[in-house]
Amino acid sequence: MSSTLVEPNAVAEERWLLVQGVVRGIKNLWIGVTDLLQNHSFVYISNGNDVQEAYNNWDKGQPNSGNTEHCVALAAGYKGWHDYSCDFSFILCARYKKINL
Numbered sequence: 001m002s003s004t005l006v007e008p009n010a011v012a013e014e015r016w017l018l019v020q021g022v023v024r025g026i027k028n029l030w031i032g033v034t035d036l037l038q039n040h041s042f043v044y045i046s047n048g049n050d051v052q053e054a055y056n057n058w059d060k061g062q063p064n065s066g067n068t069e070h071c072v073a074l075a076a077g078y079k080g081w082h083d084y085s086c087d088f089s090f091i092l093c094a095r096y097k098k099i100n101l
Contacts, residue, residue: 003094005032007044008074009055017093018074026076028090033072033081035065042072042083057081 008014008031021029032045033056042051042063059080063069071086074093084090 004046005030006093006095007032007046008057011057014057014074018076021074021091021093022076026091028076028088029074029093030090031072031074031081031093034070034086035063035083036070036086039067039070040065 006017006029008017017029017031021027033042033051034045035042037043037048040063042056043049044051044054057080059078059082062081063072063083065083069083069085071088072081072083073088073090075082
């Protein structure tokens with residue numbers, strides 16, 4: 001099996017992820033969005049698509065990274081995505097893919 005960070009691409013999927021986190025007592029989940037390749041240009045990790053041209057759900061005032069916050073998480077209590085330093089210890093939310101051999 002291989003895995004990638006979950007990349008929410010619809011409101012329903014994002015809500016489902018948040019509910020799963022709450023049920024399990026998880027407050028913050030890393031998702032597969034970053035601007036590590038080009039500062040202030042957030043993309044989906046799996047395909048490099050710009051989140052501004054695809055689904056995105058930034059909370060008010062986000063992203064506010066400056067030069068130090070390059071990873072994105074869903075955070076309980078907020079109304080959208082937040083960028084954080086990649087050094088924070090949040091839970092990884094992965095999507096598994098079965099590989100046929």
